[in-house]
Ligand SMILES: Nc1ncnc2c1ncn2[C@@H]1O[C@H](COP(=O)(O)OP(=O)(O)O)[C@@H](O)[C@H]1O
């Protein structure tokens with residue numbers, strides 16, 4: 001059982017890293033961004049392409065992959081997302097879903113349709129306490145999620161960009177009325193969020209395998225995390241990611257096929273008691 | 279300094295302002311009064327860049343600002359203070375001022391001094407969340423925040439709405455202190471505030487300016503005006 005909980009926390013960590021960007025875009029720009037799933041997938045594929053260049057150094061490969069997503073997500077923001085500000089939410093879903101579909105075909109075209117396996121980059125286990133051991137890689141993911149949570153919290157509390165975004169989450173027009181070009185800061189947040197999604201893809205790649213549709217299912221689960229955690233809520237998303245990660249792991253232990261379904265059951269229950277404020 | 283010429287403004291197909299014109303002299307303080315839904319907020323938002331006029335022009339200091347983005351209008355020196363006392367409630371008072379100082383490249387400490395010069399009590403609240411302030415304190419923070427970077431024109435939307443009499447006095451003092459230093463257009467339903475401070479009052483009704491008079495005159499002729507309010 002402790003093993004299951006530990007695995008759940010790993011899933012939670014990855015879910016947090018992926019979902020936080022989605023939550024921020026949702027919260028600041030009021031845009032349902034399916035393209036997030038594409039960025040996640042492309043992160044994993046870029047890692048695969050980067051690994052031979054850096055002689056299979058996973059860390060360097062991850063850095064390269066995430067860095068490569070900066071220009072990609074900037075283009076998505078500039079030419080798709082920015083056109084969607086203030087437009088009806090359905091257009092955003094359609095337009096960003098189009099990005100996912102194009103992305104799936106693009107990845108098939110470049111990397112092929114068959115899944116690509118990756119091995120655990122560390123390959124060693126770590127004994128936590130009395131007989132419970134866990135792949136070191138998974139422990140690192142949990143630590144990394146906590147570090148990212150801390151860094152984002154500091155970023156939003158202490159930096160001027162963070163404060164501008166926090167204020168915009170509450171009242172975008174009032175921020176504009178001070179002479180601040182809000183959209184510029186939203187693109188920064190969008191790019192940060194996308195890089196984190198790509199990092200999620202990179203981190204998850206060795207745990208499952210890399211395939212063109214990997215972004216689709218994860219995207220839906222991420223939406224559940226965001227809805228349960230509260231739109232644009234950094235702490236809420238953190239907690240909800242770990243709770244839902246545990247839900248998945250524990251359900252999966254008893255009945256595998258229900259693991260993902262349970263996430264949406266939890267989301268439904270949360271929605272009954274706490275309606276989403278959009 | 280500000281010249282609004284024959285603007286029409288609409289939400290989608292619903293036209294809510296009809297042929298509005300207004301000339302403002304530098305340093306003056308004028309009021310706009312009128313019933314709820316008359317179009318006062320829409321008018322201020324059109325000047326501030328939040329609404330784009332369908333026809334007509336708005337010029338500020340000789341520059342055409344019709345349809346200009348709100349953040350650009352703000353940087354030209356026009357600050358709009360929203361109705362409903364909307365501070366950034368999750369940020370502290372200090373951070374609210376920091377955000378105002380940032381785009382105009384002013385030091386936060388200077389912004390704080392400015393607010394303290396109109397309302398010394400603010401010092402005690404600097405590190406509190408703005409959301410915890412009372413309605414009157416929020417309003418003063420908003421006015422103070424709008425003063426950062428030495429704007430030339432303030433547009434203030436219903437500053438005394440929903441406040442108790444004592445608090446209204448605080449606001450009145452702040453506005454009186456600013457009078458002459460910065461031009462102001464203030465939407466205000468409270469006729470005694472208008473009478474005490476204003477030079478000119480524009481009465482709006484159903485998207486039109488139906489009457490313009492001096493504030494003193496307006497107060498003496500309350501009966502006639504109340505039909506519009
Ligand atoms: N966002 C909006 N969409 C559509 N109509 C609006 C909107 N805001 C205001 N209106 C309409 O415009 C008219 C003027 O509103 P407003 O400028 O807020 O009036 P006031 O500030 O004088 O109370 C009203 O009839 C109102 O219903």
Ligand SMILES: [Mg+2]
Nearest residue numbers: 318319320361
């Ligand atoms: Mg109004």
